[in-house]
Structure formats: C-alpha cells, structure tokens
Amino acid sequence: MSTETDDTLFTDVDLVWEHRKNRIFLAIIFAASLFGVVALALLLLDVASDFYVGLTEYNISLVDFFTRDGSRREELSGFRGAIVASIMLMIVTAILSFFVGVGSAIYLEEYAPDNHITRLIEANLANLAGVPSIVYGLLALAAFVNGIGMGPILLAGAIALGLLVMPIIIVSSQEALRAVPDGVRNGSYATGATEWQTIRRVVLPAAMPGIMTGTILGLARAIGETAPLIMVGALFVNRMPYGPLDRFSAMPTQIYNWAAEPSQHFIHLAAVGIVVLLAFVFAMNAAAIYVRNKYETEV
Template identity: 85%
Template structure:
C-alpha cells in the first residue's frame, strides 16, 4: 500500500513538472534580464553623454575663449567674464564641508552609538530607526526650506556660511547615523564579549574596542555623505547663497559655493559664462572624485586588514 502511494506521488510530481512550459519560463527570465540591463545602460549612456557635453564645453573654453586654469583657480567671481574666477567658491565649499562635518559627525555618531548600543529594542526605537532611514531619502530642498525658515529668517541669522552649513548638516546627518549603525553592527559580538571578560565597562568597550574597529566604516560613510553635500545646490539657494563674488573669511560671511556659482554662470546669456560653468563643473567633479576615492581607499584598506 505504501509502495503504491509513493509511486502515485512520484507520478503526480512528474505530471506537475511536465505541465510547466520551461521554455516560456526561460523566455520570461531573458526578457526580465534584458529590461534591467537596458535600464542600467540607459543611466550609463545618459551619464556618458552629460560628461561628454561638459568636457566638450570645457575644451572649447580652454581653446577658443582662452580660459586659463591658473587664473580661474586664483580669481574671485566677477560680473566681467574675462575676470571671473572660482577661488571664492572653492574656499567657501571647503569651509562649508569643514563646518558641516563638525556639526553632523559628532551628533550623528553619538546618536548611532545610543541607538545601537544603549537603546532598548522596542517599538519606539524601531520607529526612530525607520524615520531615520526615510529622512535619508528626503529631497535636499526640504532641508533648505527648513534652514531658511528656522535659521535664516526665524532667528535672523541671514544668508551666511553657517546657515548653509546647518542646512547641509541636516541633510547628511541621517546618512551618517545609518552608516555608523551599519559599521557598529559589523563589529563581531566576540570582540565585545572579550572586552567584557577582561572587566571593562560598557563605555570602555565602546570607546576603546568597538569604535576603533568600526571607525573605517564610519569614516567611509561620512566622506560619502560629504561628497554628496558638496554638490548640493538647492539647500544653498534656499538660504540665499547667491550673487556673492568675494571670498568668505569666516562662518558669518555671505558666500557662494561651487554649485551655486556654477548655477549663476549657467543662467548668464554670454557663452563665455557657459564655458566658465563647464570649467567649474570639472573642478567640482574633481573634488567629488577625490572624496569618493578616499572613501574607497579606506574601505579597501579595512577589508584587507580584516
């Protein structure tokens, strides 16, 4: 009886598989792969065309409009196209990144340490973490509007460099918190337990064992977040970082960073300003590539050591 039942079950399985059209299943798989490949290549092709257009305008500016990189990097902005440069915007962007890192790094890392190491695993903590993940995807202009309402107009700070740094710090802080949490989770529990076994307290374990082990991941996430922030235009436009041609000397000065200076030039009717904008984009891309390169180097070095 049991043999007949087993034989009947095998026959039913064979009948089930014979009813499935494997050729159609393979075709659907190939169609799906083709769609996702086409979607990926569309983004790559658009990026390549954009870079080609920028490099072409940059080359034309160097050859036909006689834009000198030396003068371009050592002059401040000007309404006269032949005298306009990028020095003030570069200095302002560097100062912005320093202030943004100071305002966001310690708060972001501290928040991640509390959520990961101290906060209880309950509904409130999970709600906070879910909202942090959602905040990382909020459009950047929203943070610019928040900084405009709360700081520029709310407390009368005005369109100064510190206001722009606050807007960018609000933008990157959720990214730093999430990346720091992931870096802390990547530290093996055996490392913590070994520290506890020697009699170390929880804070001593975090400060001297967990944080040093997670620091490469934390720094990688922070640098990538700052690389995003250095190219953001909308928050800076909202706080009024426009039409300032001089170099800032402190956090209370008005400013125009690299993205906003490029935006100003791109709106000018003169072709010379258009090619100045392309040259500025090349410089901005160089900064972004350098920051991403540093992040990749830190990640690869950490993976090699591990």
C-alpha cells in the same frame, strides 16, 4: 507516489515560456542599466566638450580661473572664492554632523532598548536619508536664516548641509556598528571592561572603516548640492569668505549662476567649474576608499 506528483508539477510548467520570461527580464534590466550609463556618458561628454571649447576658443586661463573671485564681467570671473567657500562648508558641516551622527548611532545600537519607539526612530532616520535636499534648505531658511535672523551666511549653509548628511551618517554608522561581531563585545566584557570601555576601545575601532566611509560619501554628496544653498540665499557673492559668518557663493551655486547667464563665455566658465567640482567629488570618493582600506589594514 512522490515521483508521480513531481512529474505532474513539471508537466504543468511551460519551461520554454519560463526561459523566455527570464531572458526578457534580463534584457529589461540590462536596458535600464545601459540607459543610465549612456545618459551619464553623454552628460560627461557635453561637459568635456564645453570645457575644451572654453579653454581653446574662449581663452579661459586656468591660472586666472583659480586665482580670481566671482565677477559680473565674464573676462574677470574666477572660481577661487567658490572653492574656498565649499571647503569651509565641508569642514563646518563635518564638525556639525559627524559627532552628533556617530553619537546618535552609538546610542541607538548600544544603549537604546529594542522597543517600538526605537524601531520607529530608526525607520524615520532611514526615510530622512531619502528626503529631497531642498526640504532641508527650506527648513534652514525658516528656522535659522529668517527664524533667528542668522541671514544668508556660510554657517546657515553648513547647517542645511549638516541636516542633509546627518541621517546618512547615522544610518551608515549603525550598519558599521551592527557589523561588529557580538563575540568581540563579549570577549571585552569577559576581561572586566565596562560597556563604555568596550565601545570606545573595541567596537568603535572595528566599526571605524564603515563610519568614515559613510561620512566621507555623505560629504561628497553635500559638496555638490545646490538647492539647500540657494534656499539659504547663497546666490552670488563676488568675494571670498573668511569665516563662517561671511556671505558666500559655493561651487554649485556659482556654477548655477554662470549657467543661467545668456553669454556663452559664462556657459563655458560653468563647464570648467563643473570639471573642478567633479574632481573634488572623485577625490572625496577616493579618500573614502583609502580611509576604509587603511583602517581595515590597521584593525
């Protein structure tokens, strides 16, 4: 009886059409992937072409580019102030977001009860990780720049970027903490360790590769964000910031200003700036891979 039923089921299925649908689906997926790769390759090729033309035909000196601050005169413009501002932004952003993000993840995973409120908070955190960056810029503009009169200073930009990356750090830290086996915790409890000692000495070291990777990748996203910085007023400053209370112009906003200029010289300066920014992003991604492998080796 069972054999007759199976034969009937397979007889009703058109295997030729099923195989054809599978091939069509694979072709659509491949075309979608190829479209993204081709678009990225064309963008990189355009930037590389403008970078080469800027160095050869417009005589942009890399030494001057890295040792001069921004200027309205194209022949005197440099990227030093923007680089320093971006580095300071990342340091302050990391300080503001890392400890709060990891602490929140520890509470949600290790201490908070598993109820509707906790699940609602986690769902909202996952949604916040996908909110457009300009929303965080508007929030920082309303609450800090105008709300408390902070003004368009570097600290306001760091707060905007900290709000941007904090959900990413919390979610990635939660996943890293969840990946630690319960047997590791139970073994620590069996030796007489308290819950905090178990978290600090056992769980956190085991989860640190994932936590550090998520943090560095979040900062790598933040270093290239333009919209939040434009919202807080980081448009053009022709000097290098010396502290978090100074006005600033980071690498993305400096590139944005140059790209908006009608002069072709500024356009090629923007291409050189894009290459420098990409180098920072690639370096931060490489650092994330190195830190993850280092911690996994040690642990």
